[in-house]
Structure formats: structure tokens, C-alpha cells
Amino acid sequence: MDGLTGAGYTIDKDLQTAYVPFVEKMTAKEMKRREENGGLLSDVQRIPEMPLDREMLAKKAKASEVAVITIGRNAGEQHDRKITNDFYLGQDEIKMINSVSDAFHAEGKKVIVILNIGGVIETATWKDKVDAILLAWQAGQEGGNSVADVFSGVKNPSGKLTMTFPVDYHNHPSAENFPGFPAHDPSEVFYKEGIYVGYRYFNTFGIKSSYEFGFGKSYTTFEYSDLKLSESTFEDEIEVTVKVKNTGKVTGKEVVQVYVSAPTNLADKPSEELRAFAKTKALKPGKSEKLKFTLKAKDLASFIDEQSAWITEKGTYTVKIGASSLDIQLTDDFSVAKDITVEKVNNVFDLDAKMETLKN
Numbered sequence: 001m002d003g004l005t006g007a008g009y010t011i012d013k014d015l016q017t018a019y020v021p022f023v024e025k026m027t028a029k030e031m032k033r034r035e036e037n038g039g040l041l042s043d044v045q046r047i048p049e050m051p052l053d054r055e056m057l058a059k060k061a062k063a064s065e066v067a068v069i070t071i072g073r074n075a076g077e078q079h080d081r082k083i084t085n086d087f088y089l090g091q092d093e094i095k096m097i098n099s100v101s102d103a104f105h106a107e108g109k110k111v112i113v114i115l116n117i118g119g120v121i122e123t124a125t126w127k128d129k130v131d132a133i134l135l136a137w138q139a140g141q142e143g144g145n146s147v148a149d150v151f152s153g154v155k156n157p158s159g160k161l162t163m164t165f166p167v168d169y170h171n172h173p174s175a176e177n178f179p180g181f182p183a184h185d186p187s188e189v190f191y192k193e194g195i196y197v198g199y200r201y202f203n204t205f206g207i208k209s210s211y212e213f214g215f216g217k218s219y220t221t222f223e224y225s226d227l228k229l230s231e232s233t234f235e236d237e238i239e240v241t242v243k244v245k246n247t248g249k250v251t252g253k254e255v256v257q258v259y260v261s262a263p264t265n266l267a268d269k270p271s272e273e274l275r276a277f278a279k280t281k282a283l284k285p286g287k288s289e290k291l292k293f294t295l296k297a298k299d300l301a302s303f304i305d306e307q308s309a310w311i312t313e314k315g316t317y318t319v320k321i322g323a324s325s326l327d328i329q330l331t332d333d334f335s336v337a338k339d340i341t342v343e344k345v346n347n348v349f350d351l352d353a354k355m356e357t358l359k360n
Helices: 003-008 013-036 054-063 083-087 092-108 140-150 201-203
Strands: 065-074 108-117 132-133 210-213 222-229 239-244 255-261 273-279 288-296 302-304 311-313 315-323 328-334 340-343
Touching: 003 132, 003 140, 013 054, 054 092, 065 092, 083 302, 092 108, 108 140, 132 140, 201 255, 222 315, 222 328, 273 288
Parallel strands: 065 108, 108 132
Antiparallel strands: 222 239, 239 288, 255 273, 255 315, 302 311, 311 340, 315 328
């Protein structure tokens, strides 16, 4: 509320009068529960949503310019997040999103959701019911001001997702193994997903996500062009250059991502892996910038168990320049003439149990 007010927005007084004491009361109740259940080491439960009267919603939809909904998540020191009523929204949150969206859309007004979270939540079932989602993460004491800057257009958002937002919890390959066994008090867990963590799994196996790794919207648009590789055959390093142009109407920055697909003769590998990224400077409409990336043998290497070494395999590599892991704009190939041993290591910890990991 402070951030929005400071940016010149007017907070609805009736809603403020209702919400502030409700949140204070629920917070005090939750803190008391934690104190009685271990204090700092207690599990964390979210504050329930305040029930909203349909008549009041209809009245506010007529009087307000826009609806702002905040969804928050937390975790404790010794407790993992939960699947139900945490990764998946609670019924009270779903009801709130539905009722607010119905009321405001009936008046031709828009609904914005702020996600004040520290990890992914389910978004696929409700994201199309609202007009915008701002992923604020857990922004701390300046969170209100930073959100207001994005609302007002003082700042053009340029962040990109560092994790995949799945359609469903069970789309993650680790869901089958977590939390281990026995489930009620796990003593052992096998990481059977192997190298297929995050986008490496979703992309390689064609699993649809709600928002893919590297995704991020902006108030402007960008055009990628002039992809060039310094060499067609890799020796010590290769330079990758690409031009990015702001084709929209406002100043903005773009995060350019470099993915590489590698040969799979010596080991199973994901369809592509992020090998470099960079953000442009603030580009005014019509302006462009050339970005340069340097890929060395270590950047291209994979660990080969049988040789206890990081090796850049011989063969053809494909460079993929993207605005996200799925939004690939440009591609080009280069070759490696022979295997390059980047680093040799010692096999110190042999497996003491047989473990089959996921393969493509």
C-alpha cells in the first residue's frame, strides 16, 4: 500500500479498512501457533484469504480502475513446502481470483496478480482468468516501491525465469522420488532424474510447461538478427555475436540466452543446455546492440562417467539464441574435430547401491 500510494495511486479506503485488521489478526494467530509449535523451527502456514461479499465486489468493480491481487508463499527453516494448499492454490485463493475477475471483467476492468513467492506455484489453471501476472518474488522492504515502478511504467520489467513453472507438480521427474522412502520418515532418496533437472527435462521430453525456463515479458518487443560464429570448426574457443533491436514503443532491456545442443556419442545429454546469457543496455525504441559471447571447451563439456573426465565431444554442435528456452530466434552450427579432455578427475565415491537414472 505504501509503494502504490507513494507512486500516486489511490487505495480503496473500504478495502483498506477491512483488510488491514484482518491481516493483523490472522498474522497474530499464525505467530502464536508457530510459537506453540517450535518457534523459529515451526512449519509455516499461509494466512487465509478474507471472504469477499459479492455485492461489495460488484460495487468496487464499478468504482475502481483496476483490481490488484497478491498471492504469497513462504517456507520454514526445517520444513519443505507442501503440494496441497501451497504449490496448488487453496480453495479460498481460487475463489478470490474467480470472484474478483468475474466482477471486474463484467465492468470492463482489468485484474493484476502479484506473486510474492520464493518458489514456483501452479499457474496453469488460473492465469487466463486474469490480465497480468507480476512475479515480484520476495522483494523485501522495497518491494512495494519496485512493484509500483513496474505498474506505472517508470521501470520496464526485464527479468527472466530461472526455473520452469510446471502445469502440474507431477510433471517434474523428481516428483516420483520425493521425499524418499519410507514416505512418512524418509531415510533414503534416489535422484533418478539424473541430469534431467528443470528445463533439461521439460525441453528434452517435450513436457508442456505453464511458463518455461528463461521466459519473461516486457512492455516492448525485440528483434534478433545477424547471428555470427567466429569459426566453423572449434579449436580453443568460439565467439558468438548477435544483434538485438528494440522494435517496440518504450525503452527496455532484453536478456539474450545462448543454448547449445551437443553430440551424444559418449553420453546421454539434454536436447540443449544454457551455456551463456547477457542483458542488453537500456535500448530506446529503434535502437540496437550487438552482444558477444565466448564459448570455451569447458563451456561445452559434459561429464563422462567411464572416463572420470569432463569431455567436449567431437561432432556437430548447434548454437541456439533465444528469448527463452523455448523461444529460439536464431541457430547456427559448428564442429569439433576430435574429443577434448577438459578436466580429468579421480573416482573417489563409487556407488554403494545400483541406481538407474532417466535416459533420453
